[in-house]
Amino acid sequence: MTLFTPSAAVAEALAANRPVVALESTIITHGMPWPQNLEMARKVEDTIRAGGATPATIAVIEGTLHVGLEDTQLEALAQTKGAAKLSRADMAVCMAQGGTGATTVAATMIAAHMAGIGTFATGGIGGVHKGAEESFDISADLQELAQTPVTVVAAGAKAILDIPKTLEVLETLGVPVIAYGQDALPAFWSRDAGLKAPLRLDSATEIARAQLLRSQMGLPGGQLITNPIPEADEIPRDIMDPIIARATADATTHGITGKQVTPYLLQRIFELTDGASLTANIALVLNNARLAAQIAVEISAQRA
Ligand code: PSU
Ligand code: MN
Numbered sequence: 513m514t515l516f517t518p519s520a521a522v523a524e525a526l527a528a529n530r531p532v533v534a535l536e537s538t539i540i541t542h543g544m545p546w547p548q549n550l551e552m553a554r555k556v557e558d559t560i561r562a563g564g565a566t567p568a569t570i571a572v573i574e575g576t577l578h579v580g581l582e583d584t585q586l587e588a589l590a591q592t593k594g595a596a597k598l599s600r601a602d603m604a605v606c607m608a609q610g611g612t613g614a615t616t617v618a619a620t621m622i623a624a625h626m627a628g629i630g631t632f633a634t635g636g637i638g639g640v641h642k643g644a645e646e647s648f649d650i651s652a653d654l655q656e657l658a659q660t661p662v663t664v665v666a667a668g669a670k671a672i673l674d675i676p677k678t679l680e681v682l683e684t685l686g687v688p689v690i691a692y693g694q695d696a697l698p699a700f701w702s703r704d705a706g707l708k709a710p711l712r713l714d715s716a717t718e719i720a721r722a723q724l725l726r727s728q729m730g731l732p733g734g735q736l737i738t739n740p741i742p743e744a745d746e747i748p749r750d751i752m753d754p755i756i757a758r759a760t761a762d763a764t765t766h767g768i769t770g771k772q773v774t775p776y777l778l779q780r781i782f783e784l785t786d787g788a789s790l791t792a793n794i795a796l797v798l799n800n801a802r803l804a805a806q807i808a809v810e811i812s813a814q815r816a
Contacts, residue, residue: 519580522568531565531808534624534632537614541595542775550590552794556801563805570623575610579627599652618656633804635797636670636700639678658685658733665804667796668698668738672777688735698740701792702749720810745795755784
């Protein structure tokens with residue numbers, strides 16, 4: 513039984529040991545509205561290609577786990593209303609039922625690793641939600657980083673999360689949290705979460721070397737690279753904080769729980785910022801795609 517179906521471009525790149533960057537699809541179906549979601553997905557793929565790597569957007573379509581989508585599939589997925597949001601727990605069930613679902617960071621890491629892809633670009637990972645001491649809402653993304661050897665490039669934990677608690681859990685799980693090119697931990701829409709990142713690296717070469725060393729030492733798990741949004745695109749923390757507080761309060765008022773929390777908050781923040789949060793979100797994803805392509809190129813070179 514074949515577990516996944518690579519696109520022609522991804523199959524060719526993997527066979528030739530050329531760099532490939534995995535991309536998630538929940539950001540397309542649940543993270544951004546149509547049609548900006550499709551524009552973003554296409555631009556991210558172009559950015560990866562411009563960086564010398566092959567993009568592999570991952571999704572389950574009618575029961576098949578695709579690693580790399582053709583443009584028509586990407587467009588159809590971006591318009592799909594009922595796609596499931598798949599993580600470690602539900603990806604296999606969705607495939608068994610012949611269903612369609614988008615992959616979160618956790619599910620994308622699993623698929624990337626199965627395909628032999630070691631680098632993955634996204635916007636922000638899931639983490640420990642505010643109020644987790646009551647709700648126990650901690651994203652499966654954190655456990656996945658602890659066990660699956662993929663370097664994930666994100667713009668930091670989303671500021672809708674409890675960032676100090678997210679860092680504590682990642683430390684407990686043994687996940688390296690590495691700020692790229694600065695000391696401060698980035699906070700998604702803003703460059704600085706007001707906290708120092710546990711680790712810092714300034715080059716794709718060192719990031720690739722660290723991931724390869726982990727593998728050689730038999731340490732399971734990946735790395736979280738937190739790449740600050742470009743200065744020109746950031747929304748400062750003092751502007752975002754009250755908006756996030758308002759969106760979080762609205763989620764509580766409306767009884768939003770579980771998988772709906774992150775998509776609800778992103779949509780609410782989009783409304784409260786008149787779309788500015790989406791513009792910043794797209795800019796940071798593109799910035800992450802650029803860095804991920806460099807890391808993938810380095811990993812290929814160092815493996816050769
Ligand atoms: N970051 C974004 N947009 C998103 C997500 C992250 O900018 O849509 C998605 C990712 O797929 C991540 C998921 O894995 O949200 C986390 O969801 P949860 O908090 O339910 O684990
Ligand atoms: Mn959750």
